[in-house]
Amino acid sequence: MRWLVLLLLAALFVLRYDFWWWAEPRLVFGLPIGLTYHIAFCFAVTGVMSLVVRFAWPLDDAAETEPEKEDGVRS
Amino acid sequence: MTLAIVIAYLAAVLVVGLASQRFARGSGGEDFFVASRSIGAFVLLMTLFGTHMTSFALLGASGEAYRVGVGVYSLMASSSAILAPLLFLFVGTRVWQLGRRFGYVTQVQYVRDRWGADVPGLFLFVILVLLMIPYLLIGVMGGGLTLTQITDGAVPGWVGSLMIATVVLSYVSFGGLRGTAWVNTFQTSLFMVLGGLTAVVIIRSLGGVGIAVERLQTEAPELLIRGDRVSEIRMLSYTLIPASVGMFPHIFMHWLSARSAQTFRAPVIFYPLCIAAVWIPSVLLGLFGNLDFPGLEGPAANSVLVRMIALHAPEALAGLLGAGVFAAIMSSLDSQSLSLGTMFAHDVVGHYRLGGDLGEERRVRIGRIFVVLIIGVTFALSLVTSRSIFGLAVWSFTGYSALLPVLLAGLFWKRSTAAGVLAAEVVVVVLWLYFFLDAGGRPDYSVGGTGVMPVVVLFAASSLAVVLGSLMTRAPETDRLERFFGRQT
Numbered sequence: 001m002r003w004l005v006l007l008l009l010a011a012l013f014v015l016r017y018d019f020w021w022w023a024e025p026r027l028v029f030g031l032p033i034g035l036t037y038h039i040a041f042c043f044a045v046t047g048v049m050s051l052v053v054r055f056a057w058p059l060d061d062a063a064e065t066e067p068e069k070e071d072g073v074r075s
Numbered sequence: 076m077t078l079a080i081v082i083a084y085l086a087a088v089l090v091v092g093l094a095s096q097r098f099a100r101g102s103g104g105e106d107f108f109v110a111s112r113s114i115g116a117f118v119l120l121m122t123l124f125g126t127h128m129t130s131f132a133l134l135g136a137s138g139e140a141y142r143v144g145v146g147v148y149s150l151m152a153s154s155s156a157i158l159a160p161l162l163f164l165f166v167g168t169r170v171w172q173l174g175r176r177f178g179y180v181t182q183v184q185y186v187r188d189r190w191g192a193d194v195p196g197l198f199l200f201v202i203l204v205l206l207m208i209p210y211l212l213i214g215v216m217g218g219g220l221t222l223t224q225i226t227d228g229a230v231p232g233w234v235g236s237l238m239i240a241t242v243v244l245s246y247v248s249f250g251g252l253r254g255t256a257w258v259n260t261f262q263t264s265l266f267m268v269l270g271g272l273t274a275v276v277i278i279r280s281l282g283g284v285g286i287a288v289e290r291l292q293t294e295a296p297e298l299l300i301r302g303d304r305v306s307e308i309r310m311l312s313y314t315l316i317p318a319s320v321g322m323f324p325h326i327f328m329h330w331l332s333a334r335s336a337q338t339f340r341a342p343v344i345f346y347p348l349c350i351a352a353v354w355i356p357s358v359l360l361g362l363f364g365n366l367d368f369p370g371l372e373g374p375a376a377n378s379v380l381v382r383m384i385a386l387h388a389p390e391a392l393a394g395l396l397g398a399g400v401f402a403a404i405m406s407s408l409d410s411q412s413l414s415l416g417t418m419f420a421h422d423v424v425g426h427y428r429l430g431g432d433l434g435e436e437r438r439v440r441i442g443r444i445f446v447v448l449i450i451g452v453t454f455a456l457s458l459v460t461s462r463s464i465f466g467l468a469v470w471s472f473t474g475y476s477a478l479l480p481v482l483l484a485g486l487f488w489k490r491s492t493a494a495g496v497l498a499a500e501v502v503v504v505v506l507w508l509y510f511f512l513d514a515g516g517r518p519d520y521s522v523g524g525t526g527v528m529p530v531v532v533l534f535a536a537s538s539l540a541v542v543l544g545s546l547m548t549r550a551p552e553t554d555r556l557e558r559f560f561g562r563q564t
Binding site: 009016 | 314
Protein backbone atom coordinates (compact mmCIF):
# COMPACT_ATOMS: atom_id res chain seq x y z
CA MET A 1 0.00 0.00 0.00
CA ARG A 2 2.86 2.36 0.89
CA TRP A 3 4.35 2.09 -2.59
CA LEU A 4 0.98 2.46 -4.27
CA VAL A 5 0.35 5.69 -2.37
CA LEU A 6 3.80 7.04 -3.20
CA LEU A 7 3.17 6.15 -6.83
CA LEU A 8 -0.05 8.18 -6.71
CA LEU A 9 1.94 11.07 -5.31
CA ALA A 10 4.42 10.86 -8.17
CA ALA A 11 1.52 10.69 -10.64
CA LEU A 12 0.25 14.03 -9.32
CA PHE A 13 3.43 15.73 -10.50
CA VAL A 14 2.79 14.40 -14.01
CA LEU A 15 -0.90 15.31 -13.88
CA ARG A 16 -0.13 18.89 -12.88
CA TYR A 17 1.58 19.39 -16.20
CA ASP A 18 -1.65 19.23 -18.22
CA PHE A 19 -0.32 20.15 -21.65
CA TRP A 20 -3.42 18.56 -23.23
CA TRP A 21 -5.66 21.50 -22.17
CA TRP A 22 -3.20 24.22 -23.17
CA ALA A 23 -5.34 25.91 -25.83
CA GLU A 24 -8.70 24.29 -25.00
CA PRO A 25 -11.42 26.98 -24.64
CA ARG A 26 -14.20 24.61 -23.43
CA LEU A 27 -16.05 25.48 -20.22
CA VAL A 28 -16.62 22.95 -17.46
CA PHE A 29 -18.91 23.86 -14.55
CA GLY A 30 -19.05 27.36 -16.04
CA LEU A 31 -15.27 27.93 -15.84
CA PRO A 32 -12.50 27.51 -18.42
CA ILE A 33 -11.34 23.89 -18.33
CA GLY A 34 -7.71 24.89 -17.61
CA LEU A 35 -8.92 26.48 -14.35
CA THR A 36 -11.49 23.84 -13.38
CA TYR A 37 -8.87 21.12 -13.86
CA HIS A 38 -6.39 22.78 -11.53
CA ILE A 39 -9.01 23.49 -8.88
CA ALA A 40 -9.89 19.78 -9.02
CA PHE A 41 -6.14 19.07 -8.87
CA CYS A 42 -5.93 20.81 -5.46
CA PHE A 43 -8.71 18.55 -4.17
CA ALA A 44 -6.92 15.52 -5.61
CA VAL A 45 -3.71 16.51 -3.78
CA THR A 46 -5.68 16.70 -0.54
CA GLY A 47 -7.10 13.23 -1.19
CA VAL A 48 -3.70 11.70 -1.95
CA MET A 49 -2.05 13.45 0.99
CA SER A 50 -4.64 12.01 3.36
CA LEU A 51 -3.63 8.56 2.07
CA VAL A 52 0.07 9.40 2.35
CA VAL A 53 -0.16 10.42 6.02
CA ARG A 54 -2.04 7.18 6.72
CA PHE A 55 -0.03 4.67 4.73
CA ALA A 56 3.35 6.31 4.09
CA TRP A 57 4.06 8.34 7.23
CA PRO A 58 7.80 9.09 7.05
CA LEU A 59 8.69 8.79 10.73
CA ASP A 60 8.83 5.80 12.98
CA ASP A 61 6.34 6.64 15.77
CA ALA A 62 8.80 5.31 18.32
CA ALA A 63 11.26 7.87 17.04
CA GLU A 64 9.23 10.77 18.46
CA THR A 65 12.08 11.45 20.71
CA GLU A 66 12.76 12.62 24.16
CA PRO A 67 15.00 15.72 24.22
CA GLU A 68 18.71 14.88 24.38
CA LYS A 69 19.49 18.15 26.09
CA GLU A 70 17.94 19.79 29.11
CA ASP A 71 15.20 22.43 28.88
CA GLY A 72 15.97 25.57 26.97
CA VAL A 73 17.56 26.25 23.60
CA ARG A 74 21.08 25.61 22.45
CA SER A 75 23.54 28.36 21.61
CA MET B 76 -15.07 54.72 7.19
CA THR B 77 -12.39 52.67 5.38
CA LEU B 78 -9.62 53.94 7.64
CA ALA B 79 -11.75 53.38 10.76
CA ILE B 80 -12.27 49.71 9.82
CA VAL B 81 -8.55 49.21 9.22
CA ILE B 82 -7.67 50.84 12.56
CA ALA B 83 -10.28 48.73 14.37
CA TYR B 84 -8.76 45.64 12.77
CA LEU B 85 -5.23 46.57 13.87
CA ALA B 86 -6.50 47.06 17.42
CA ALA B 87 -8.09 43.59 17.30
CA VAL B 88 -4.79 42.10 16.15
CA LEU B 89 -2.99 43.69 19.09
CA VAL B 90 -5.56 42.32 21.53
CA VAL B 91 -5.16 38.76 20.15
CA GLY B 92 -1.36 39.02 20.24
CA LEU B 93 -1.30 40.25 23.82
CA ALA B 94 -3.99 37.79 24.97
CA SER B 95 -1.89 34.86 23.74
CA GLN B 96 0.52 35.51 26.58
CA ARG B 97 -2.04 34.21 29.06
CA PHE B 98 -1.13 30.79 27.71
CA ALA B 99 2.65 31.23 27.87
CA ARG B 100 4.57 28.44 29.63
CA GLY B 101 7.11 30.47 31.55
CA SER B 102 9.22 33.36 30.33
CA GLY B 103 12.21 31.40 28.98
CA GLY B 104 13.72 31.29 25.51
CA GLU B 105 11.99 28.02 24.65
CA ASP B 106 8.61 29.75 24.94
CA PHE B 107 9.57 33.02 23.24
CA PHE B 108 11.39 31.46 20.28
CA VAL B 109 9.43 28.22 19.67
CA ALA B 110 6.30 28.53 21.89
CA SER B 111 7.61 25.68 24.07
CA ARG B 112 7.06 23.38 21.04
CA SER B 113 3.38 23.27 21.95
CA ILE B 114 1.49 24.51 18.86
CA GLY B 115 -1.48 22.33 17.88
CA ALA B 116 -2.68 21.16 14.47
CA PHE B 117 -5.16 23.92 13.54
CA VAL B 118 -2.91 26.79 14.62
CA LEU B 119 0.05 25.16 12.82
CA LEU B 120 -1.97 24.89 9.60
CA MET B 121 -3.18 28.49 9.79
CA THR B 122 0.14 29.97 10.81
CA LEU B 123 2.10 28.08 8.15
CA PHE B 124 -0.40 29.12 5.49
CA GLY B 125 -0.57 32.75 6.66
CA THR B 126 3.20 32.96 6.85
CA HIS B 127 3.64 31.51 3.36
CA MET B 128 0.92 33.61 1.68
CA THR B 129 1.78 37.28 1.41
CA SER B 130 -0.32 40.12 0.03
CA PHE B 131 0.63 38.64 -3.35
CA ALA B 132 -2.09 36.00 -2.90
CA LEU B 133 -4.72 38.77 -2.91
CA LEU B 134 -3.37 41.70 -4.92
CA GLY B 135 -0.54 40.12 -6.94
CA ALA B 136 -2.55 37.05 -7.95
CA SER B 137 -5.48 39.13 -9.17
CA GLY B 138 -3.04 41.42 -11.03
CA GLU B 139 -1.33 38.44 -12.68
CA ALA B 140 -4.70 36.89 -13.61
CA TYR B 141 -5.69 40.24 -15.12
CA ARG B 142 -2.55 40.23 -17.30
CA VAL B 143 -1.98 36.54 -18.00
CA GLY B 144 -5.40 34.91 -17.60
CA VAL B 145 -6.41 31.55 -16.09
CA GLY B 146 -2.92 30.10 -16.56
CA VAL B 147 -1.76 31.89 -13.40
CA TYR B 148 -3.59 29.39 -11.22
CA SER B 149 -1.91 26.38 -12.79
CA LEU B 150 1.46 28.16 -12.79
CA MET B 151 1.55 29.42 -9.21
CA ALA B 152 -1.23 27.94 -7.08
CA SER B 153 -1.19 24.28 -8.01
CA SER B 154 2.62 24.10 -7.83
CA SER B 155 2.48 25.32 -4.20
CA ALA B 156 -0.50 23.04 -3.52
CA ILE B 157 1.58 19.94 -4.12
CA LEU B 158 5.11 20.97 -3.17
CA ALA B 159 4.43 22.74 0.14
CA PRO B 160 2.60 19.82 1.85
CA LEU B 161 5.19 17.42 0.48
CA LEU B 162 7.96 19.44 2.14
CA PHE B 163 6.00 19.68 5.39
CA LEU B 164 5.63 15.90 5.42
CA PHE B 165 9.06 14.67 4.41
CA VAL B 166 11.25 17.58 5.59
CA GLY B 167 9.20 19.41 8.24
CA THR B 168 8.51 16.35 10.39
CA ARG B 169 12.21 15.36 10.39
CA VAL B 170 13.26 18.91 11.20
CA TRP B 171 10.77 18.96 14.08
CA GLN B 172 12.14 15.66 15.37
CA LEU B 173 15.74 16.90 15.33
CA GLY B 174 14.73 20.24 16.84
CA ARG B 175 13.04 18.51 19.73
CA ARG B 176 15.93 16.11 20.29
CA PHE B 177 18.75 18.65 20.11
CA GLY B 178 16.99 21.92 21.05
CA TYR B 179 17.44 23.76 17.73
CA VAL B 180 15.60 27.00 17.07
CA THR B 181 17.31 28.02 13.80
CA GLN B 182 18.51 26.41 10.57
CA VAL B 183 22.06 27.61 11.18
CA GLN B 184 22.23 25.72 14.49
CA TYR B 185 21.27 22.55 12.64
CA VAL B 186 23.84 23.10 9.87
CA ARG B 187 26.64 23.78 12.38
CA ASP B 188 25.75 20.75 14.46
CA ARG B 189 25.06 18.32 11.60
CA TRP B 190 28.41 18.88 9.90
CA GLY B 191 30.45 20.09 12.87
CA ALA B 192 31.73 23.18 11.07
CA ASP B 193 31.24 26.88 11.71
CA VAL B 194 31.86 28.49 8.31
CA PRO B 195 28.99 26.87 6.31
CA GLY B 196 26.63 27.92 9.10
CA LEU B 197 27.88 31.50 9.17
CA PHE B 198 27.74 31.76 5.38
CA LEU B 199 24.21 30.36 5.38
CA PHE B 200 23.19 32.94 7.99
CA VAL B 201 24.43 35.79 5.76
CA ILE B 202 22.65 34.42 2.67
CA LEU B 203 19.35 33.82 4.49
CA VAL B 204 19.34 37.34 5.94
CA LEU B 205 20.20 39.04 2.63
CA LEU B 206 17.49 37.12 0.76
CA MET B 207 14.96 38.14 3.41
CA ILE B 208 15.50 41.91 3.11
CA PRO B 209 13.50 42.46 -0.13
CA TYR B 210 10.81 40.13 1.21
CA LEU B 211 10.41 42.26 4.37
CA LEU B 212 10.40 45.48 2.37
CA ILE B 213 7.69 44.20 0.03
CA GLY B 214 5.43 43.61 3.03
CA VAL B 215 5.93 46.98 4.66
CA MET B 216 5.66 48.91 1.37
CA GLY B 217 2.69 46.82 0.18
CA GLY B 218 0.71 47.82 3.27
CA GLY B 219 1.35 51.50 2.64
CA LEU B 220 0.43 51.35 -1.03
CA THR B 221 -2.78 49.43 -0.31
CA LEU B 222 -3.95 51.93 2.28
CA THR B 223 -3.27 54.77 -0.14
CA GLN B 224 -5.28 53.03 -2.86
CA ILE B 225 -8.30 52.09 -0.78
CA THR B 226 -8.53 55.58 0.72
CA ASP B 227 -8.24 57.10 -2.74
CA GLY B 228 -4.94 58.80 -1.91
CA ALA B 229 -6.16 60.39 1.34
CA VAL B 230 -3.62 58.46 3.45
CA PRO B 231 0.02 58.62 2.31
CA GLY B 232 1.91 55.35 1.87
CA TRP B 233 4.33 55.90 4.75
CA VAL B 234 1.43 56.11 7.23
CA GLY B 235 0.21 52.64 6.26
CA SER B 236 3.77 51.28 6.44
CA LEU B 237 4.24 52.83 9.88
CA MET B 238 0.95 51.39 11.15
CA ILE B 239 1.89 47.89 10.02
CA ALA B 240 5.43 48.16 11.38
CA THR B 241 4.24 49.42 14.79
CA VAL B 242 1.57 46.77 15.29
CA VAL B 243 3.80 43.89 14.18
CA LEU B 244 6.65 45.14 16.35
CA SER B 245 4.35 45.31 19.39
CA TYR B 246 2.94 41.80 19.34
CA VAL B 247 6.07 40.06 18.06
CA SER B 248 8.45 41.61 20.58
CA PHE B 249 5.93 41.05 23.38
CA GLY B 250 4.51 37.65 22.51
CA GLY B 251 7.31 35.93 20.57
CA LEU B 252 6.34 32.91 18.51
CA ARG B 253 3.22 32.12 20.54
CA GLY B 254 1.79 35.61 19.93
CA THR B 255 2.81 35.37 16.28
CA ALA B 256 1.12 31.98 15.79
CA TRP B 257 -2.12 33.11 17.45
CA VAL B 258 -2.29 36.37 15.53
CA ASN B 259 -1.50 34.50 12.30
CA THR B 260 -4.38 32.11 12.91
CA PHE B 261 -6.73 35.05 13.42
CA GLN B 262 -5.39 36.91 10.40
CA THR B 263 -5.31 33.92 8.07
CA SER B 264 -8.91 33.03 8.87
CA LEU B 265 -9.83 36.65 8.25
CA PHE B 266 -8.18 37.06 4.86
CA MET B 267 -9.56 33.73 3.65
CA VAL B 268 -13.11 34.75 4.63
CA LEU B 269 -12.80 38.30 3.32
CA GLY B 270 -11.33 37.17 0.00
CA GLY B 271 -14.32 34.87 -0.52
CA LEU B 272 -16.82 37.51 0.61
CA THR B 273 -15.33 40.09 -1.75
CA ALA B 274 -15.58 37.67 -4.66
CA VAL B 275 -19.22 36.80 -3.93
CA VAL B 276 -20.31 40.45 -3.70
CA ILE B 277 -18.50 41.52 -6.87
CA ILE B 278 -19.42 38.50 -8.97
CA ARG B 279 -23.09 38.88 -8.02
CA SER B 280 -22.88 42.52 -9.09
CA LEU B 281 -21.48 41.36 -12.45
CA GLY B 282 -24.49 39.07 -12.93
CA GLY B 283 -22.82 35.80 -11.87
CA VAL B 284 -19.82 33.76 -13.02
CA GLY B 285 -21.60 32.47 -16.15
CA ILE B 286 -22.40 35.91 -17.51
CA ALA B 287 -18.95 37.28 -16.68
CA VAL B 288 -17.22 34.35 -18.42
CA GLU B 289 -19.51 34.71 -21.46
CA ARG B 290 -18.52 38.38 -21.74
CA LEU B 291 -14.85 37.43 -21.51
CA GLN B 292 -15.32 34.86 -24.29
CA THR B 293 -16.31 37.77 -26.51
CA GLU B 294 -14.06 40.55 -25.24
CA ALA B 295 -10.82 38.76 -24.22
CA PRO B 296 -11.01 35.03 -25.09
CA GLU B 297 -7.21 34.69 -24.98
CA LEU B 298 -7.39 35.03 -21.15
CA LEU B 299 -9.46 31.86 -20.83
CA ILE B 300 -6.69 29.58 -22.09
CA ARG B 301 -2.98 29.43 -21.29
CA GLY B 302 -1.85 29.58 -24.93
CA ASP B 303 1.33 31.61 -25.39
CA ARG B 304 0.87 33.57 -22.18
CA VAL B 305 2.22 30.74 -20.03
CA SER B 306 4.81 28.70 -21.90
CA GLU B 307 5.00 24.97 -21.20
CA ILE B 308 8.64 25.14 -20.19
CA ARG B 309 7.94 28.02 -17.81
CA MET B 310 5.20 26.04 -16.12
CA LEU B 311 7.49 23.05 -15.76
CA SER B 312 10.37 25.06 -14.30
CA TYR B 313 8.07 27.08 -12.01
CA THR B 314 7.50 23.85 -10.05
CA LEU B 315 10.77 24.52 -8.23
CA ILE B 316 9.86 28.02 -7.02
CA PRO B 317 7.68 26.80 -4.10
CA ALA B 318 10.61 24.63 -2.98
CA SER B 319 11.65 27.85 -1.23
CA VAL B 320 9.11 26.91 1.49
CA GLY B 321 11.60 24.30 2.67
CA MET B 322 14.32 26.88 3.33
CA PHE B 323 12.42 29.94 4.58
CA PRO B 324 13.74 30.66 8.10
CA HIS B 325 10.24 31.66 9.25
CA ILE B 326 8.66 28.40 8.05
CA PHE B 327 11.49 26.41 9.68
CA MET B 328 10.80 28.20 12.96
CA HIS B 329 7.09 27.33 12.80
CA TRP B 330 7.91 23.67 12.08
CA LEU B 331 9.94 23.58 15.29
CA SER B 332 7.01 24.95 17.29
CA ALA B 333 4.73 21.94 16.59
CA ARG B 334 3.48 19.90 19.54
CA SER B 335 4.35 16.58 17.89
CA ALA B 336 5.15 15.11 14.49
CA GLN B 337 1.48 14.08 14.23
CA THR B 338 0.57 17.77 14.38
CA PHE B 339 1.82 18.03 10.79
CA ARG B 340 -1.04 15.86 9.51
CA ALA B 341 -3.52 18.74 9.27
CA PRO B 342 -1.20 21.09 7.32
CA VAL B 343 -0.18 18.26 4.99
CA ILE B 344 -3.77 17.32 4.15
CA PHE B 345 -5.55 20.67 4.13
CA TYR B 346 -2.90 23.02 2.72
CA PRO B 347 -4.00 22.51 -0.93
CA LEU B 348 -7.59 23.40 -0.01
CA CYS B 349 -6.44 26.59 1.76
CA ILE B 350 -4.54 27.56 -1.38
CA ALA B 351 -7.63 26.95 -3.52
CA ALA B 352 -9.79 28.97 -1.10
CA VAL B 353 -7.59 32.05 -1.48
CA TRP B 354 -6.50 31.76 -5.10
CA ILE B 355 -9.85 31.00 -6.77
CA PRO B 356 -11.47 34.34 -5.75
CA SER B 357 -8.27 36.27 -6.53
CA VAL B 358 -7.89 34.76 -10.00
CA LEU B 359 -11.57 35.17 -10.90
CA LEU B 360 -11.68 38.81 -9.80
CA GLY B 361 -8.47 39.56 -11.70
CA LEU B 362 -9.90 37.95 -14.84
CA PHE B 363 -13.20 39.80 -14.57
CA GLY B 364 -11.33 43.05 -13.99
CA ASN B 365 -10.68 43.03 -17.74
CA LEU B 366 -14.39 43.65 -18.28
CA ASP B 367 -14.56 46.89 -16.29
CA PHE B 368 -10.98 48.16 -16.53
CA PRO B 369 -9.39 47.00 -19.78
CA GLY B 370 -5.89 48.21 -20.65
CA LEU B 371 -4.24 48.59 -17.24
CA GLU B 372 -0.47 48.40 -17.72
CA GLY B 373 2.44 47.58 -15.39
CA PRO B 374 1.93 48.05 -11.63
CA ALA B 375 -1.56 49.50 -12.27
CA ALA B 376 -2.76 45.94 -12.99
CA ASN B 377 -2.11 45.02 -9.34
CA SER B 378 -4.72 47.59 -8.30
CA VAL B 379 -7.46 45.86 -10.29
CA LEU B 380 -8.96 44.24 -7.17
CA VAL B 381 -9.16 47.58 -5.34
CA ARG B 382 -10.74 49.18 -8.42
CA MET B 383 -13.32 46.39 -8.70
CA ILE B 384 -14.31 46.89 -5.07
CA ALA B 385 -14.61 50.65 -5.52
CA LEU B 386 -16.92 50.05 -8.49
CA HIS B 387 -19.04 47.14 -7.30
CA ALA B 388 -18.99 47.00 -3.52
CA PRO B 389 -19.95 49.27 -0.62
CA GLU B 390 -17.31 51.36 1.15
CA ALA B 391 -17.34 49.06 4.16
CA LEU B 392 -16.07 46.22 1.98
CA ALA B 393 -13.13 48.38 0.89
CA GLY B 394 -12.23 48.78 4.55
CA LEU B 395 -12.59 45.05 5.14
CA LEU B 396 -10.47 44.27 2.09
CA GLY B 397 -7.85 46.69 3.42
CA ALA B 398 -7.95 44.73 6.67
CA GLY B 399 -7.63 41.49 4.70
CA VAL B 400 -4.57 42.72 2.82
CA PHE B 401 -3.03 43.97 6.07
CA ALA B 402 -3.73 40.53 7.55
CA ALA B 403 -1.96 38.79 4.66
CA ILE B 404 1.03 41.14 4.94
CA MET B 405 1.38 41.07 8.71
CA SER B 406 1.01 37.30 8.98
CA SER B 407 4.21 36.99 6.93
CA LEU B 408 6.05 40.03 8.25
CA ASP B 409 5.74 38.99 11.89
CA SER B 410 7.23 35.54 11.37
CA GLN B 411 9.98 36.87 9.11
CA SER B 412 11.11 39.53 11.57
CA LEU B 413 10.92 37.12 14.51
CA SER B 414 12.95 34.49 12.65
CA LEU B 415 15.66 37.05 11.84
CA GLY B 416 15.68 38.27 15.46
CA THR B 417 15.98 34.66 16.62
CA MET B 418 18.86 34.02 14.21
CA PHE B 419 20.78 37.12 15.31
CA ALA B 420 20.30 36.27 18.98
CA HIS B 421 21.37 32.61 18.63
CA ASP B 422 23.57 32.28 15.57
CA VAL B 423 25.67 35.39 16.11
CA VAL B 424 25.38 36.84 19.63
CA GLY B 425 24.84 33.51 21.41
CA HIS B 426 27.12 31.37 19.24
CA TYR B 427 30.12 33.72 19.38
CA ARG B 428 29.35 34.61 23.02
CA LEU B 429 29.36 38.34 22.25
CA GLY B 430 28.95 39.99 25.64
CA GLY B 431 29.71 36.78 27.53
CA ASP B 432 27.52 33.79 28.34
CA LEU B 433 23.84 34.44 27.81
CA GLY B 434 21.16 33.28 30.19
CA GLU B 435 17.67 32.49 28.92
CA GLU B 436 16.21 35.86 29.91
CA ARG B 437 19.04 37.81 28.34
CA ARG B 438 18.72 35.81 25.14
CA VAL B 439 15.01 36.68 24.94
CA ARG B 440 15.82 40.33 25.56
CA ILE B 441 18.37 40.30 22.76
CA GLY B 442 15.85 38.57 20.47
CA ARG B 443 13.35 41.36 21.22
CA ILE B 444 15.91 44.08 20.56
CA PHE B 445 16.75 42.55 17.19
CA VAL B 446 13.06 42.32 16.23
CA VAL B 447 12.69 46.05 16.99
CA LEU B 448 15.86 46.88 15.03
CA ILE B 449 14.88 44.74 12.02
CA ILE B 450 11.39 46.25 11.75
CA GLY B 451 12.73 49.76 12.36
CA VAL B 452 15.38 49.43 9.65
CA THR B 453 12.83 47.89 7.25
CA PHE B 454 10.47 50.82 7.78
CA ALA B 455 13.31 53.32 7.24
CA LEU B 456 14.37 51.54 4.04
CA SER B 457 10.75 51.51 2.81
CA LEU B 458 10.81 55.32 2.80
CA VAL B 459 13.68 55.46 0.30
CA THR B 460 13.17 52.31 -1.78
CA SER B 461 11.50 52.39 -5.19
CA ARG B 462 8.54 50.21 -6.16
CA SER B 463 10.82 48.15 -8.39
CA ILE B 464 11.57 46.16 -5.21
CA PHE B 465 8.36 44.18 -5.88
CA GLY B 466 10.09 42.50 -8.82
CA LEU B 467 12.62 41.01 -6.42
CA ALA B 468 10.18 38.55 -4.82
CA VAL B 469 10.77 35.80 -7.36
CA TRP B 470 14.55 36.27 -6.98
CA SER B 471 14.24 35.87 -3.23
CA PHE B 472 12.28 32.62 -3.74
CA THR B 473 14.86 31.45 -6.29
CA GLY B 474 17.68 31.85 -3.75
CA TYR B 475 15.83 29.99 -0.99
CA SER B 476 14.82 27.18 -3.37
CA ALA B 477 18.41 26.77 -4.52
CA LEU B 478 19.55 26.27 -0.91
CA LEU B 479 17.10 23.43 -0.28
CA PRO B 480 19.56 20.71 -1.45
CA VAL B 481 21.71 21.63 1.57
CA LEU B 482 18.89 20.76 3.97
CA LEU B 483 17.94 17.65 1.99
CA ALA B 484 21.57 16.45 2.08
CA GLY B 485 21.67 16.93 5.84
CA LEU B 486 18.48 14.97 6.41
CA PHE B 487 18.82 12.18 3.87
CA TRP B 488 22.48 11.75 2.80
CA LYS B 489 24.89 10.46 5.43
CA ARG B 490 27.93 10.93 3.18
CA SER B 491 27.39 14.70 2.82
CA THR B 492 30.16 16.86 4.31
CA ALA B 493 30.74 20.46 5.39
CA ALA B 494 32.83 21.07 2.24
CA GLY B 495 29.92 19.95 0.07
CA VAL B 496 27.56 22.29 1.89
CA LEU B 497 29.97 25.22 1.56
CA ALA B 498 30.46 24.46 -2.15
CA ALA B 499 26.68 24.52 -2.68
CA GLU B 500 26.35 27.85 -0.86
CA VAL B 501 29.12 29.44 -2.94
CA VAL B 502 27.61 28.12 -6.18
CA VAL B 503 24.18 29.52 -5.23
CA VAL B 504 25.60 32.98 -4.49
CA VAL B 505 27.69 33.13 -7.68
CA LEU B 506 24.96 31.89 -10.02
CA TRP B 507 22.25 33.97 -8.33
CA LEU B 508 24.30 37.14 -8.82
CA TYR B 509 25.09 36.20 -12.42
CA PHE B 510 21.45 35.61 -13.41
CA PHE B 511 20.18 38.57 -11.41
CA LEU B 512 22.56 40.96 -13.14
CA ASP B 513 21.95 39.36 -16.53
CA ALA B 514 18.16 39.75 -16.10
CA GLY B 515 18.51 43.51 -15.63
CA GLY B 516 15.05 43.78 -14.08
CA ARG B 517 13.16 42.02 -16.93
CA PRO B 518 10.19 40.19 -15.33
CA ASP B 519 9.98 37.54 -18.08
CA TYR B 520 13.70 36.71 -17.96
CA SER B 521 14.70 33.11 -18.64
CA VAL B 522 18.02 31.32 -19.08
CA GLY B 523 19.31 32.20 -22.57
CA GLY B 524 15.76 33.06 -23.66
CA THR B 525 14.78 29.36 -23.53
CA GLY B 526 11.87 29.83 -21.12
CA VAL B 527 13.74 27.91 -18.40
CA MET B 528 13.69 29.87 -15.14
CA PRO B 529 17.05 30.45 -13.37
CA VAL B 530 15.80 28.48 -10.35
CA VAL B 531 16.22 25.24 -12.35
CA VAL B 532 19.89 25.89 -13.05
CA LEU B 533 20.58 27.06 -9.51
CA PHE B 534 18.85 24.06 -7.94
CA ALA B 535 20.68 21.59 -10.20
CA ALA B 536 24.06 23.28 -9.68
CA SER B 537 23.58 23.46 -5.91
CA SER B 538 22.67 19.74 -5.78
CA LEU B 539 25.71 18.85 -7.88
CA ALA B 540 27.98 20.98 -5.70
CA VAL B 541 26.82 19.23 -2.51
CA VAL B 542 27.46 15.82 -4.08
CA LEU B 543 30.84 16.57 -5.66
CA GLY B 544 32.11 18.64 -2.73
CA SER B 545 31.16 15.84 -0.33
CA LEU B 546 32.61 13.00 -2.39
CA MET B 547 35.91 14.87 -2.83
CA THR B 548 36.36 15.24 0.94
CA ARG B 549 36.74 12.82 3.82
CA ALA B 550 33.60 10.99 4.94
CA PRO B 551 32.00 12.22 8.20
CA GLU B 552 32.96 10.51 11.48
CA THR B 553 30.82 7.59 12.61
CA ASP B 554 29.88 9.09 15.98
CA ARG B 555 28.41 12.17 14.30
CA LEU B 556 26.39 9.99 11.94
CA GLU B 557 25.15 7.90 14.85
CA ARG B 558 23.88 11.03 16.57
CA PHE B 559 21.72 11.90 13.58
CA PHE B 560 20.92 8.57 11.93
CA GLY B 561 21.18 6.01 14.73
CA ARG B 562 23.60 3.11 15.01
CA GLN B 563 25.80 2.62 11.91
CA THR B 564 26.59 -0.95 10.88
